[in-house]
Amino acid sequence: MIGLHPVSRPDRRERLMDPLTYKDSGVDLDSYRDAMQRLPSLLRRTHGPQVMDLPGGFAGLFRLNPGSRLLGRAYRDPVLVAGSDGVGTKVKVAARAGIYNTVGIDLVAMCVNDCLCLGAEPLFFLDYIALGTDNPPLIADLVSGISDGCLQADAALLGGETAIMPDLYSGTDFDMAGFCVGVVERRKLIDGQAIRPGDILLGLASSGIHSNGYSLVRKAVFDAGALDLDDHVEQLQAKVADVLLTPTRIYTRSLRKVMQRYRVKKVVHGMAHVTGGGLEENLHRILPSGCRAVVEAGSWNVPDVFDWIQELGNVETDEMYRVFNMGIGFVLVLDPYYAESAQRRLEETGMTSWVIGRIEAGKTGVERTGDQKTGS
Numbered sequence: 001m002i003g004l005h006p007v008s009r010p011d012r013r014e015r016l017m018d019p020l021t022y023k024d025s026g027v028d029l030d031s032y033r034d035a036m037q038r039l040p041s042l043l044r045r046t047h048g049p050q051v052m053d054l055p056g057g058f059a060g061l062f063r064l065n066p067g068s069r070l071l072g073r074a075y076r077d078p079v080l081v082a083g084s085d086g087v088g089t090k091v092k093v094a095a096r097a098g099i100y101n102t103v104g105i106d107l108v109a110m111c112v113n114d115c116l117c118l119g120a121e122p123l124f125f126l127d128y129i130a131l132g133t134d135n136p137p138l139i140a141d142l143v144s145g146i147s148d149g150c151l152q153a154d155a156a157l158l159g160g161e162t163a164i165m166p167d168l169y170s171g172t173d174f175d176m177a178g179f180c181v182g183v184v185e186r187r188k189l190i191d192g193q194a195i196r197p198g199d200i201l202l203g204l205a206s207s208g209i210h211s212n213g214y215s216l217v218r219k220a221v222f223d224a225g226a227l228d229l230d231d232h233v234e235q236l237q238a239k240v241a242d243v244l245l246t247p248t249r250i251y252t253r254s255l256r257k258v259m260q261r262y263r264v265k266k267v268v269h270g271m272a273h274v275t276g277g278g279l280e281e282n283l284h285r286i287l288p289s290g291c292r293a294v295v296e297a298g299s300w301n302v303p304d305v306f307d308w309i310q311e312l313g314n315v316e317t318d319e320m321y322r323v324f325n326m327g328i329g330f331v332l333v334l335d336p337y338y339a340e341s342a343q344r345r346l347e348e349t350g351m352t353s354w355v356i357g358r359i360e361a362g363k364t365g366v367e368r369t370g371d372q373k374t375g376s
Contacts, residue, residue, distance in 0.1 A: 026166030060158025104145020220313030
């Protein structure tokens with residue numbers, strides 16, 4: 001029989017020479033408290049009369065009274081619409097550039113634009129920010145961008161969560177997620193079921209890349225193109241950082257101009273936010289059975305930024321359309337009789353739009369025809 005020798009272990013009191021603190025593990029509560037004290041004013045600037053004051057509360061309060069004229073409109077049968085999203089690896093570009101006050105706008109846009117697709121008006125927004133270290137100025141910049149986005153979207157920033165997790169995020173790494181709640185009158189809910197052959201596709205201009213495809217963007221720009229953020233792009237007359245960090249467009253006010261003008265469901269039959277998957281995948285999501293969308297690629301000018309990315313990465317055209325919005329950030333499916341009128345309404349808000357295709361009878365799907373035109 002083999003003898004077992006006892007293992008000598010140091011006394012527990014000998015091992016713990018000094019008491020551990022949360023700061024020793026990477027979380028400085030004093031710095032965190034400093035960061036949180038900078039934020040209330042950024043929230044308050046987005047608040048309207050529906051937001052109820054609750055100092056020190058564990059949650060935000062938004063008064064929703066169906067009998068009142070919420071947002072200047074009387075709702076009889078209000079339906080709440082919720083959406084959640086993030087910004088993807090665009091946050092890595094922001095961290096690399098040290099520019100943190102724009103991706104918050106992207107975050108709001110990605111959530112709000114999804115809710116708009118159902119005909120909803122944004123009510124309020126919540127955010128989640130995760131970082132590797134306490135950094136009050138960085139947190140303030142991120143929330144400042146979110147606050148700016150909420151002002152553009154006419155949504156109240158009710159609150160959020162900031163998590164410091166040094167074991168998950170290193171250096172300046174961070175991530176963001178957002179959550180938006182909107183409201184729509186039930187009888188005005190737009191779900192695509194009214195789409196029919198003969199409808200036209202009205203494409204609304206994007207502001208650029210928006211917030212999708214940044215893994216490919218970074219590969220093309222930084223690896224294949226060997227460019228840095230401070231490099232000047234002659235083709236775009238801008239620095240790389242400015243091009244890549246242009247915020248996603250928020251369509252709230254432009255769409256409201258159209259939605260409030262007509263008896264909506266007789267005019268607007270469907271709406272799509274063009275994000276990951278491009279025009280084809282996102283249009284497919286709203287098509288009813290027996291309808292196919294035909295997108296005419298030459299009907300709008302594709303912004304130069306996409307031509308630039310395509311050249312740097314030697315990306316095939318089909319792949320570009322699968323990944324990026326290609327200059328169309330949002331699509332309305334309309335009764336053709338109202339197309340020109342809707343475009344005039346959009347133009348009054350500074351929104352450029354094009355008739356980019358049509359709905360035909362056939363197997364449900366999306367077809368792209370023609371050759372693209374470039375030039376912003």
